[in-house]
Amino acid sequence: MYFPYFIAYIAIGLAISLALFFWALKNGQFQDQQRARFLPLRDDGGVQPARVSRWGRLQMLALFALVSIGLAASAASLLYAAYLRG
Amino acid sequence: MIADTKEIFENYATAKAFCLTSAFWMMVATFYGLLGATELIAPDLTANIGGIVFGRVRPTHINLVLFGFVTPGLLGSAFYFIPRLLGTPLYSERLGVATALAWNAALVALVATLAMGMTQGREYAELIWPIDLAVVAVFALAFFNFTMTVARRREKILYVSVWYVLAACILTACTYALGNVIWRPNTGALVGIPDAILLWFYGHNIFGLLLTPLSAGVAYYVIPRATRAPLYSHTLSLLGFWSLIVVYTHVGTHHLLQVPVPTWLKVVAIVDSVAMVIPVMAFLINIWYTAKGKLGEIHADVGAKFVFTGTIMYFFVSIQGSFMALPDVQRVTHFNNWVVAHAHIGVLGFAGMIALGGIYYTIPKLTGRPLFSRFLADFQYWMVLIGMVGFTIVLTIAGLIQGNAWLNGETVYRVLPEIHVYYVTRAGLGLLIFTSALLGFYNVTRSLLAKRGAMP
Known part of the structure; x- marks a missing residue:
């Protein structure tokens, strides 16, 4: 019998989630979202941005080529599965 | 002496320890x-060495990647950026360092007990009860430290991170305690199908509710x-956060579509697996639009490069996950190496890449010096990327061969x-990943412990 565990987990999880959600709502966590976007940049300290290089752009192209190969492998597996089903 | 100790504990000691x-x-x-x-291509290689037979090596590999490599890497960054986002120091660096020490003690015990054959025999949940308690304890300690830091924050708004x-x-x-049936120390398990359901509830949530949010x-x-x-x-990021919490908790049963699990639970698992597209795309759209037109800057920073690549892999692994939850797709792709490829994209390609990126982004901030070697970090990036994409290709092919054969009743x-x-190819790529880890350890150690960094 596993239902009691799941029901207890779901009930406790739901209660904590709802409590947190309403705390966040009352606490103004969903307000001032424009300012929230900038929070990671707050202590930037005037650091100069990293230099962009041609080598960096080449690496980016190579990266996308590798990712495309991976995606193609995945797409092939899905098509193959569909083919076998058909 | 007191001054030295004070300096150590005010200098991101916890973040450094986790990195x-x-x-x-x-x-x-x-x-x-x-x-x-290697044992899969040479099964007799360690035949007479009990501690490192395949049945003990595999769970050690999985648990160490999960709790030894990826999670501490992500937490290392978190122990740096959470105080900065909240505008206050970490509640207790001493507690943080103690947590890191306890974490390492648990990992040593993990390796030793699995090598001795002490296991609860459940996939991803092999660790014995005392180590289960230690794992729950270290997560609780980390949570306490973060929560107390939040309580003392000077910034009112909690950033999504x-x-x-x-x-x-x-x-x-919570999930670890429940999934490892921690209230039954002798077995760490329920019986029969209920145990399989609980196990996969845990097995998938350890990815979805630990590695993904971190x-x-x-x-x-x-x-x-x-x-x-x-x-x-930021609004979209919060939508992604809450939808992840709602959706991800129920997807585990999509690993049990071929077994006599209640149909309603299978339906919930499949629907939620497809619905995962909501939190995934909320996250990816947000990150990719933030980076729009600035890919050059990302690739100029080796940490950000790792992280951004991890987000691409997240897209890849999530699309796979949603599709493979569909019964027709799963007829070919499940119970074979296709799933192993999927797991490597998720844990190494997504979470592992971001963990490494977090470490390489954070270390110069922790030390106030550049990385010991930007070149070594870059080299490791390409080794991990090529190895991981290679894993994807060869294991996907092997999985399709297996799936097709079993579907047609071949022995x-x-x-x-x-x-x-x-x-054989997979083992070769594994050597690439292992070598990259050696380079990474050398680079991280020199960056953290040496007096000066050496760029590039």
Whole structure:
């Protein structure tokens, strides 16, 4: 019998989630979202941005080529599965 | 002496400890992975050495990657950026360092007990009860430290990364305790199908409610910093966070579609697996729009490059996950190496990449010096990327061969020679990953402990 565990987990999880959600709502966590976007940049300290290089752009192209190969492998597996089903 | 101690504990000691932990255990974890891959092509290699037979090597590899390499790497960054986002120091660096020490003690015990054959015999939940308690305890300690830091914050708004890290720690403490049936110390299990359901509830949530939120938290911090651009939408990020919490908790049963699990539970698992597209795309759209037009800046920062690549892999692994939850697709792709490829994209390609990115982004901030070697970090990036994409390709092919064969009723012994060449390639790629871990450990250690960094 596993239902009691799941029901207890779901009930406790739901209660904590709802409590947190309403705390966040009352606490103004969903307000001032424009300012929230900038929070990671707050202590930037005037650091100069990293230099962009041609080598960096080449690496980016190579990266996308590798990712495309991976995606193609995945797409092939899905098509193959569909083919076998058909 | 007192002044020295004070300096140590005010100098991101916890973040440094977790970064070092991650770099060290990545070496051990990937060695076990390489060993396991080698045993699959040479089964008699360790036949008379009980501690390192395949049945003990595989769980050691998995648990070390999960709790030794990826999670500490992500937490290392979190212990740096959470105080900064909240505008206050970490509640207790002493507690943080103690947590890191306890974490490492648990990892040593993990390796020793699994090598001695002390296991609860459940996939991903092999660890015995005392180590289960230790794992729950260290997550609870980390959660307590973060929560107390939040309580003392000077910034009113909790940035989305803070939400993700807090959720990851507390949800993992709860999910781990439940999934490992911690109230039954002798077995750590229920009986029959209920146990399988509970196990996969745990097995999938350890990825979805630990690695995913921690990785998202790191990405949401590193990408805006590296691009020097504000987050595209904080509201969208919160939508992604809450939808992840709602949707991800129920997907585990999609691993049990072929067994007599209640149909309603299968339906819930499939629907939620497809619905995962909501939190995934909320996250990816947000990160990619933040980085729009600034890919050059990302690639100029090796940490951000790792992180951004991790987000691409997240897209890849999530699309796969949603599709493979469909019964028709699963007829071919499940119970074979296709799933192993999927797992490597998720844990190494997504969470592992972001963990490494977080470490390399954070270390110069922790030490106030550049990395010991930008070149070594770059080299490791390409080794991990090529190795991981290679894993994807060869294991996907091997999985399709296996899936097709079993679908057509072929016997196992006829299939094994067909996939042997892919296993050999996989072991070769494993060597690449292991070597990259050695380079990474050297680079991280020199960066953290040496007096001066040496660029590039």
